[in-house]
Amino acid sequence: MKTQRFDPKEIRKINDEDRMWFIEYWAEYVRTHPDKEWSRQQNILINSLMQNAKNSKLTKEQYLRIKGEIK
Amino acid sequence: MEFVDKNTIKLDKEVNELDKFVFRFIKILEKHTDYVIVSGYVAILLGRDRGTDDIDIFISKSSKEKLAVLYDDLVNNGYWCLNSSELDDMYSLLISKHSIRFALEPSVSPNIEIKFSKDIYDDISLKEPLIAKVDYSELRISYIELQIAYKEEILKSNKDLEDAKHLRLVAKGHLNENLINEYKKELRKK
Numbered sequence: 001m002k003t004q005r006f007d008p009k010e011i012r013k014i015n016d017e018d019r020m021w022f023i024e025y026w027a028e029y030v031r032t033h034p035d036k037e038w039s040r041q042q043n044i045l046i047n048s049l050m051q052n053a054k055n056s057k058l059t060k061e062q063y064l065r066i067k068g069e070i071k
Numbered sequence: 072m073e074f075v076d077k078n079t080i081k082l083d084k085e086v087n088e089l090d091k092f093v094f095r096f097i098k099i100l101e102k103h104t105d106y107v108i109v110s111g112y113v114a115i116l117l118g119r120d121r122g123t124d125d126i127d128i129f130i131s132k133s134s135k136e137k138l139a140v141l142y143d144d145l146v147n148n149g150y151w152c153l154n155s156s157e158l159d160d161m162y163s164l165l166i167s168k169h170s171i172r173f174a175l176e177p178s179v180s181p182n183i184e185i186k187f188s189k190d191i192y193d194d195i196s197l198k199e200p201l202i203a204k205v206d207y208s209e210l211r212i213s214y215i216e217l218q219i220a221y222k223e224e225i226l227k228s229n230k231d232l233e234d235a236k237h238l239r240l241v242a243k244g245h246l247n248e249n250l251i252n253e254y255k256k257e258l259r260k261k
Contacts, residue, residue, distance in 0.1 A: 016229070023233050027240030030118035035072055039084035042120055049122035050088035053180040060153045063179040064172075069154070 072117065074245040081204045082116070089115070089181060093126055094208045096173070096183050099148055103141040104130045107196045109213040110222075114234040116203060116212065117241050121230075124180040125172065129197055132187045135162045151176040192217065192258070215242050220254035225261075 030038045064070045073081040086094075093112065100106050108116075110127040139158050153172040155161055161171050165187045174182035188197050200211035215238050222231040222238075239246065 019229070019233065020236070023236050024240065026120050027118070027237045030072070030241050031243065035082050035084040038118055039087070042115075042118060043085055043087040045120060046087045046089050046115070046122055050092075050181065053124060054178060056178070056180060058179050060151075060179055064153060069169075 072241065074242070075204075078199075079202045079204065080117075084205065086206050089122070089126075090205065092175075092181055093183075093210065094206075095148075096126075096150075097208070097210060099144050099150075100128070100130070100141070103137065103144065104133060105197050105211075106130050107193075107200045107211050107213050109196060109218065111230075111234060113212045113215075113218055114237055116205070116210070117215075117238060119234060119237045125182050125184045127170075127184050127186070129186055129188045129193045131197060132166075135159075138162055138165070145173055149175050153179055153182060190261075192221070192254070214250075215245075216247055216250040217254055219246070220251050220258060224255045224258045 058066075061070065073083075075081050089112075093108070097106070107129050108126060109129060111119075111121075111123040112126045115121065115123060135158065138161065142152070142158060142161065145152075150173045152161055153174060154164060155171075164171050165185070168187070168189050170184045170186045172182040172184050174180065186193075188194050196213040196217060199214065201214050203210045203212050219235045219238050222235040
């Protein structure tokens, strides 16, 4: 059986193209729909990230280390 | 999203938890200093579908005494500084062009990342902000043209290029392309 090889550069290119397609699609949605409508969609993601952040157990030092602001 | 005039954008959006976090902080900050919100949160406020753990804000350079009054007010309202609890440390970070971060104690994220205005571009953002009217609040955000130029010319990460693309598309028909190019030209000289 032949195994298919994936070129990492090619995969990255496809990912970048997909992401850019989504940026365009979403921006067009925002531009052409009422604020209440797109924000309701956007808030599902943002509120869930905020909930995750609240549950984080990182200390100040750990957080600043991740950010590269202390060694 | 309504581009009311050159200096004002009105949003009739449903406010999310990140917006509430920002409004709450700004209510305290604006009592003490000029400010302008820049970078990721500007794109998010204008609809970009992503999160962020820090909100970047420039404030005017001020004295240590003024910073002390702001710090007291923040602490009395439940915030802590992630970098230090010593005023001297905070001030020396700011004066040396670094940032200090404030979050609601005991969490570390999201947080507000404050920097002193350090060059002419930060000053332009501070002195001539765009006013975003959201719900019953007003936020001072950086001009979209300057945000696009900075993200495309200086930052250039995937995330920043995507933010710039989003801003270009949602503000289509309201952007001054000459201004973007002018800012880019100046930023290249930095």
